Amino acid sequence: MLVKVLASMSEKPAIYLDSNAGAPLHPRVLQALIPFFESNLKPFPANPSSIHSQGRKAKRLLAEAREQVAFSLGDQVDPEQVLFTSSGTEANQLAIRSVFEPLFNSVKSPHWITTPVEHDSVLQMVDWVKVRGGEVSFLPVDETGAPKMETLKSLWRPDQTRLVSCVWVNNETGVVSDVLSLAEFIRSQGGVFHLDAAQAWGKVPLDVRKVGADFIALSAHKIGGLSGTGALWVKPGRPVQPLLLGKQEKGRRGGTENLVGIIAMGAAASGIDALVWSDLLEPLRDRLENAICQRIPGTRINGKGARRVANTLNLSFDGVEGDGLVMALDLAGYSVSSGSACSSGALEPSHVLLALGRTRQQAMAALRISLHNRESWDALEKFVSTLTEIIMRMRTAATPS
Amino acid sequence: MTKAIKNTKVLVAMSGGVDSSVTAALLKSQGYDVIGVHMQLWDHGQANLQRFGGRCCSVIDSNDARRVCDKIDAPYYVINAQDVFKDKVVDYFVHEYLQQRTPNPCAQCNNQIKFNYLFQKADELGCDLVATGHYAQTSQDATSGLPRLLKATDPQKDQSYFLFGLTQKALKRTLMPLGGIPKIMVRKMAEEFGLTVAQKADSQEICFISDEGYKDFIEKRTAPALRPRGVIQTKEGSIVGDHDGLFRYTIGQRKGLNLSVKDPDKYFVTGFDSARQILFVGPESALFHKEMMANHINWIRPQNGIQGLRCKAKIRSRHEESICRVTLFENDTVHVEFDEAQRAITPGQAVVFYQEDEVLGGGYIHSVGPTKEGAHK
Numbered sequence: 001m002l003v004k005v006l007a008s009m010s011e012k013p014a015i016y017l018d019s020n021a022g023a024p025l026h027p028r029v030l031q032a033l034i035p036f037f038e039s040n041l042k043p044f045p046a047n048p049s050s051i052h053s054q055g056r057k058a059k060r061l062l063a064e065a066r067e068q069v070a071f072s073l074g075d076q077v078d079p080e081q082v083l084f085t086s087s088g089t090e091a092n093q094l095a096i097r098s099v100f101e102p103l104f105n106s107v108k109s110p111h112w113i114t115t116p117v118e119h120d121s122v123l124q125m126v127d128w129v130k131v132r133g134g135e136v137s138f139l140p141v142d143e144t145g146a147p148k149m150e151t152l153k154s155l156w157r158p159d160q161t162r163l164v165s166c167v168w169v170n171n172e173t174g175v176v177s178d179v180l181s182l183a184e185f186i187r188s189q190g191g192v193f194h195l196d197a198a199q200a201w202g203k204v205p206l207d208v209r210k211v212g213a214d215f216i217a218l219s220a221h222k223i224g225g226l227s228g229t230g231a232l233w234v235k236p237g238r239p240v241q242p243l244l245l246g247k248q249e250k251g252r253r254g255g256t257e258n259l260v261g262i263i264a265m266g267a268a269a270s271g272i273d274a275l276v277w278s279d280l281l282e283p284l285r286d287r288l289e290n291a292i293c294q295r296i297p298g299t300r301i302n303g304k305g306a307r308r309v310a311n312t313l314n315l316s317f318d319g320v321e322g323d324g325l326v327m328a329l330d331l332a333g334y335s336v337s338s339g340s341a342c343s344s345g346a347l348e349p350s351h352v353l354l355a356l357g358r359t360r361q362q363a364m365a366a367l368r369i370s371l372h373n374r375e376s377w378d379a380l381e382k383f384v385s386t387l388t389e390i391i392m393r394m395r396t397a398a399t400p401s
Numbered sequence: 402m403t404k405a406i407k408n409t410k411v412l413v414a415m416s417g418g419v420d421s422s423v424t425a426a427l428l429k430s431q432g433y434d435v436i437g438v439h440m441q442l443w444d445h446g447q448a449n450l451q452r453f454g455g456r457c458c459s460v461i462d463s464n465d466a467r468r469v470c471d472k473i474d475a476p477y478y479v480i481n482a483q484d485v486f487k488d489k490v491v492d493y494f495v496h497e498y499l500q501q502r503t504p505n506p507c508a509q510c511n512n513q514i515k516f517n518y519l520f521q522k523a524d525e526l527g528c529d530l531v532a533t534g535h536y537a538q539t540s541q542d543a544t545s546g547l548p549r550l551l552k553a554t555d556p557q558k559d560q561s562y563f564l565f566g567l568t569q570k571a572l573k574r575t576l577m578p579l580g581g582i583p584k585i586m587v588r589k590m591a592e593e594f595g596l597t598v599a600q601k602a603d604s605q606e607i608c609f610i611s612d613e614g615y616k617d618f619i620e621k622r623t624a625p626a627l628r629p630r631g632v633i634q635t636k637e638g639s640i641v642g643d644h645d646g647l648f649r650y651t652i653g654q655r656k657g658l659n660l661s662v663k664d665p666d667k668y669f670v671t672g673f674d675s676a677r678q679i680l681f682v683g684p685e686s687a688l689f690h691k692e693m694m695a696n697h698i699n700w701i702r703p704q705n706g707i708q709g710l711r712c713k714a715k716i717r718s719r720h721e722e723s724i725c726r727v728t729l730f731e732n733d734t735v736h737v738e739f740d741e742a743q744r745a746i747t748p749g750q751a752v753v754f755y756q757e758d759e760v761l762g763g764g765y766i767h768s769v770g771p772t773k774e775g776a777h778k
Contacts, residue, residue, distance in 0.1 A: 324525035327478045331436065331526060344463040345479035346441035360484065390527075397524030 015379050016335045020171050020312060020370035022201060026224030032267035033260065034059070046259045047278055049248070058259055065266025069231055072269040073216070074207035083232045083240065083249050084262050088198035088219030089121035092165075092233035094243055095194040095215035096125045096252075099163045100233075101241040102162075104132045115139045115147040115177075115349035116355040118167050119196055120340065123351070134346075135160065144306035145175045145356050149182050156189060163192045168200035172352045172368055173303030174312025175206060183212030192238070198222055198230075202272045203309040212239050220265035223272060229261035280373050282310035288369070288380050295388045302353060302366060311371040319395045321361035323347040328390045334383055337368045406432045415439050415469065415477075417462030419598045420534030420579055421589050422469040424653065426533055426594040427578050429473045433665040436468040436528060436684055437477040439463050442486040443609040450753065465598050472595060476604055480522055483513060489513035495619050498648040499627055501673040502749025505563075505718075506607055512566030512699075517730065520571060530574050536735065537561040537760075538580030539572060542702065548572040550701045550736055550760040555583040562718050565753045565763030566699050594630075616649050631678030636671070644680045647673050653745030689742035690769045695752045698733040698764035707735075713737070713755045716746055716766065721757055735764065736771065 040046065048058040063079070067272055070079040070088065085091045096112070105111040112129050114122060116138050126136050137155045139147045147166060155161075163188050169176050179195060186193045195213035200206060202223040208216060215238065220229035234252075246254015293299050298318030317325075326338045326347070339350040349363035358366070411433045413425040429435045445459055463479055470477035490510045497504035515533060523531050536553035536561055543761070550567055553559040579587055591599035610618050620629070628646035635641060642660045646777065650658075656672040660682065662668065669688055672681040693716075704722065707729035713722040714737055725739045746769050753763035 098570040290606075322522075322525075323481050324522055327480075328526050331476060341479075344439075344441050344460045345467070346463075346483075347479075348481065364481065392524045393527060397521050 014330075014333050014335050015375075015383060015384070017369045017375070018022070018335045018337045019370060019372040020174075020222070020368065021337055022221045023202075023224045024302055024372050024374065025226075026268040026271050028056065028267040028271045029225060029264045032263050036260070036263055048257055048259060061263055062064075062257055062259065065262045065269075068266035068270040069218070070233075070378040071232055072201070072206070072272045074209055077208055077233075078236065080250070081234050083234060083238060083252050084254060084257060084265075085230040085232055086228060086258070087121075087230040088217050088222075089118070089230070090243065091217035091219070091230045092119065092121045092194070092198075093125055095217060095234075096122070096129070096163065096238065097213070097243065097307060098239065098241045099192050100129055100132070100134060100306055102239075103300070104134070105208070107162070109135050109160055109200055110162050111135045111137065111157050112163050112165065113137045113139060113152065113155050113161060114143060114165040117141055117145055117147070117170055117352045118165065119171060119198065120351075122165050122167070122196060123196060131183070139166070141355055142306075143356065144207060144303050144351060145170060145173050146306045147177050148181075149178050149185075152182065152185055156185075156191075158189070161189070161191055163194060165194040165196065167196040169197075169203055169309050170352060171199045172350055172366075173306075174199075174308040174370070175303040175309040176200075176309060179211060179213070187212055199255045199309070201269075202277065203274055208233055211374065220261065220268060223265075223268045225268040228263045229265045231265065263377045266381055277373060278310040280310075281371050284375065284377065284380070285311055285313055285371055286379065288371075288384070291381070291384045292387065295384055296391050302356060302358075313369040313371075314353075314360055315367045315369070316358065317367075317391050317395075319398055320391055321359075321398065322366045323364050324394060324397075325365055325367055325390065328394070329387065332386045332390065334386065337370075338366055339364050373381070408434065409530060410434045410436060410526075410528040411530045411532050412436050412523040412526060413475075413532045414515060414521070414534075415466040416534070417465035417469075417598065417601075418534070418604055419588060419591050419596070419601050420536075422466065422596050422598045423591050423594065424532050424534040424576075424578055425469060425475060426473050426596060427590065428576065429475060430594075433530075435470075435473065435475040436526060437466060437475050438519070438522065439466045439477070439479045440482040440486075440519065441479055442482050442510075442514070444483060445611065462590050465601070469598065470594050472597075480519075482518060485518050486510070486514055486609075489518075493608075494615075495622055497749050498615070498619055501622065501647050501675050503651045503747045504749050505751045506609075508563045508751045510568065511563050514565055516564075516571040516575070520574070523574070530576055531571075531575035532578065534579055535560045535564060535577045536579055536584075537564050537577050539575060539577060545702070547702050548763075551580070552755070552758045552760070553580045558584045561760045562715055562751065562753045562763075565701070565751060565760060567701060568699070569702070572701065608628070619648055620646075629678050631680065633680045633682055635660065635668075636681060636683050641668070641682065647675065647678060647680055650680055652747040658682065666707075669750075685744075690746050691742045692736065692738050692771050693746045693752070693769050694734060694736055694767045694771070695764040696732065696734045696767045698729070698735050698762060700762035701760055704729065704762070712761060715753045715755065716751050717745060727743045727754060733764065734767070 003342040046058045048062045066079040066082050069082050070077040129136055141147050166177055168179050183193050193213045194215040197216045198219035201218050214235045216233040218231040221227040240252040242252050244254040248254055302314040302317040329336050339347045341347055347364055353363040353366050411428055413435055415421045415437045425435050425437055460513050490506050493509055494504045494506045536558040538551040542549050552561045588599055596656050628648050630645055633641045633642035633644055641662050650670045652670055660668055668682040669685055671683040671687045710727045714725045715722040723739050725737050728736045748766050750766050751763055752766050754761040
């Protein structure tokens with residue numbers, strides 16, 4: 001019976017509950033791109049470096065997008081401090097390289113402090129720093145997954161520590177780190193602060209002057225832009241070590257600009273209002289959380305008790321292990337996520353949940369639901385029913401007969 | 402099956418090879434609700450990015466399977482089975498060699514992973530059936546109504562030997578649609594279905610062992626104390642060489658012994674003394690035995706009180722099955738007596754019993770001869 005129910009559900013369009021992986025396209029993006037493509041038919045060769053009128057037009061669109069992104073980062077933010085990249089990953093790695101690259105020749109064992117719950121793009125740099133003679137320490141996290149800021153002092157090495165990298169909003173649990181106190185201490189010690197704001201952009205009010213970071217990494221598809229676009233905000237005076245050499249982006253990032261992606265990012269950034277977004281989604285998320293906890297015994301909320309962004313819900317279910325849950329939900333027509341996928345497409349246990357003390361099998365079975373602002377409660381109520389059925393089925397399957 | 406094919410959900414185990422791809426396409430064309438699943442069993446690391454013939458679980462294999470599912474419009478998932486595969490297959494493989502046994506990891510993988518772990522996944526995903534691209538057939542026993550396991554019609558490709566561990570519970574839910582189709586037809590069907598894998602090379606060798614070979618593989622994963630060196634002796638007691646660990650040798654092996662005797666080509670590995678780490682060698686005639694014990698026996702259809710059952714037995718995948726008598730003891734142990742002495746009965750290898758085309762069951766060879774100690778000492 002259940003099989004039939006699920007089969008009929010899968011014929012309906014999927015309900016998308018994975019906004020943290022990639023938000024649905026912001027309506028303003030289409031509004032901006034349609035005229036762009038239409039004017040392109042005329043033709044409109046889109047190389048912003050060309051001297052002719054079309055080139056100047058492209059350059060103007062680029063500048064406008066840069067202003068839109070800058071405006072989303074607070075009042076009076078200089079657009080020239082916004083550097084476009086291919087992704088949040090590139091923005092993160094560019095920030096870390098920019099600090100460390102010059103240090104390897106001048107400082108003995110430069111020291112980097114980061115956390116075990118960073119995005120993979122930051123954790124990938126741990127080996128990069130280590131093989132070049134640098135040293136890395138990890139800020140421990142509490143039981144909610146929030147980095148313990150008070151331990152920063154004990155990890156700090158006055159002669160060695162140069163950079164702290166910290167994720168503002170964790171992509172899996174939605175937990176918000178206390179970056180303000182972090183920034184204050186780093187500034188008092190004269191260190192550099194790199195903030196990964198990929199999941200924070202659009203979800204928490206962002207004002208670069210209040211945050212007190214030196215580098216802020218952003219990602220376009222998390223706010224309803226196109227994937228393949230990101231940005232790095234760089235504090236005035238901070239040098240950048242380019243990954244790609246070239247004249248674009250004032251010599252800080254070579255390669256002809258991804259004009260379509262950048263226009264889309266600007267348009268999406270212009271639609272950001274973190275407070276309105278939160279007011280809309282928080283009641284929906286809390287209602288969903290309560291409904292699931294009521295219907296499914298043995299539900300654990302990962303990150304409960306910490307400050308979380310309004311749309312994210314990360315759950316573990318007792319007796320449900322391994323990687324079947326996301327697939328079963330997909331077959332039933334619901335798009336959610338769990339852990340992170342390796343290159344073959346297999347799920348790996350979430351390093352964030354491992355850092356919270358979950359086992360490998362539990363860390364693979366955690367469910368991340370991330371809402372966007374066009375979901376109705378009716379759809380979510382049906383989701384809870386399906387989820388309940390699947391969890392019960394998985395618990396039965398896991399019991400040896 | 403009472404359920405209409407149309408509403409039957411089938412999990413198809415897809416390696417990315419031509420057989421499982423045709424299985425998926427065939428079942429889809431018959432109207433089944435196909436869900437493609439690729440099991441990531443082993444991380445080949447950098448080698449992942451190269452097409453290297455005959456070994457699976459690379460990213461390329463996963464992508465090949467994905468493209469087949471795109472083509473037939475079936476959902477496709479990659480399941481991470483690395484932990485369970487390492488635990489049940491790779492560690493077993495290493496342990497067996499360290500105990501002077503020659504393991505059969507493919508049979509073990511079928512028993513533990515494909516027809517066990519994968520069925521659990523099928524339950525989780527709400528699938529009624531599981532299908533594989535194995536060359537073997539199922540049918541229903543006319544009197545009891547129980548499912549039977551049969552050889553494939555293509556004797557060259559028959560894989561029933563590796564499936565002796567199937568239980569009734571699993572068999573009832575298993576589809577192996579290629580069992581009645583010759584391999585050459587399967588490739589033609591792949592082309593007709595428009596599958597990109599139609600000309601892909603067949604898999605060979607052991608999937609988790611790359612060009613390094615099994616000896617290096619085991620050495621990398623075990624402490625030297627577990628695989629001490631020792632001497633090579635004849636049955637008569639004369640020492641004729643040294644060995645670098647008993648795990649490096651298999652019953653019947655002739656090459657690579659480096660013996661200090663007159664006619665080294667006439668010596669074969671005949672047995673081990675694991676307590677004293679002695680490798681025994683002898684003439685080829687010493688390899689022939691009529692009797693053996695096997696354990697961990699699984700009967701496909703329930704069997705009771707077998708006393709001198711006449712059937713045929715196959716003692717390795719390339720062995721020509723031979724007539725024997727089987728007597729069942731407690732603890733799923735059997736005594737097997739062949740009509741004619743068999744060459745190189747090898748502990749650790751699977752023995753599978755056949756009557757005509759039906760697989761009765763099988764287990765793992767424990768020792769040669771009627772006693773637990775074996776005939777080598």
